[in-house]
């Protein structure tokens with residue numbers, strides 16, 4: 001699928017696809033003790049991260065997964081990551097998103113802009129009907145973020161809360177949130 005990148009640009013940040021050269025940046029983010037309290041562990045070895053990206057690129061070519069670097073619009077510097085994966089087709093066309101991390105150089109509204117860009121890409125370009133995702137129970141800030149945007153908290157276990165976000169909700173809030181998309 002040809003991605004329309006001009007559509008993946010919000011008020012202060014935009015997305016570009018992850019490349020092998022981003023391995024060191026991703027290692028730095030994922031091994032930052034301030035940022036990695038509520039995400040799954042990944043290797044701090046740059047060459048292992050590079051190898052992971054290489055196999056991811058095969059999935060990207062097949063349209064099975066998309067891993068983006070979130071960059072500032074003013075200087076193009078990378079400030080974070082976000083990933084769409086676990087594409088399901090039954091009973092609904094649904095995707096999971098995660099690997100969502102923003103560093104201290106993020107513009108103030110990078111979080112809301114990047115979440116909106118994920119939904120915009122998934123619902124408008126990839127034609128998904130719904131998103132499913134999970135958040136660590138102790139990650140209350142991110143729980144509140146999703147609830148504020150209209151996610152449905154559907155279930156939980158000892159470790160995680162589970163949510164869905166239907167495309168209809170995205171189209172419902174779009175007018176109010178258009179200002180973040182620029």
Ligand SMILES: CC(C)(COP(=O)(O)OP(=O)(O)OC[C@H]1O[C@@H](n2cnc3c(N)ncnc32)[C@H](O)[C@@H]1OP(=O)(O)O)[C@@H](O)C(=O)NCCC(=O)NCCS
Pocket residue numbers: 034035036038039098100101102103106108109110111112134135136139141142145148149
């Ligand atoms: C998750 C993460 C990317 C979120 O970014 P963040 O900048 O902390 O997000 P915030 O909820 O503070 O939102 C940023 C701004 O957008 C605003 N905002 C958030 N949701 C909004 C909404 N629905 N409408 C309007 N504004 C909104 C916030 O109020 C905040 O602005 P403020 O600083 O003036 O209060 C970041 O905290 C992070 O990298 N965390 C570590 C990794 C992690 O836990 N990832 C998630 C795993 S599930």
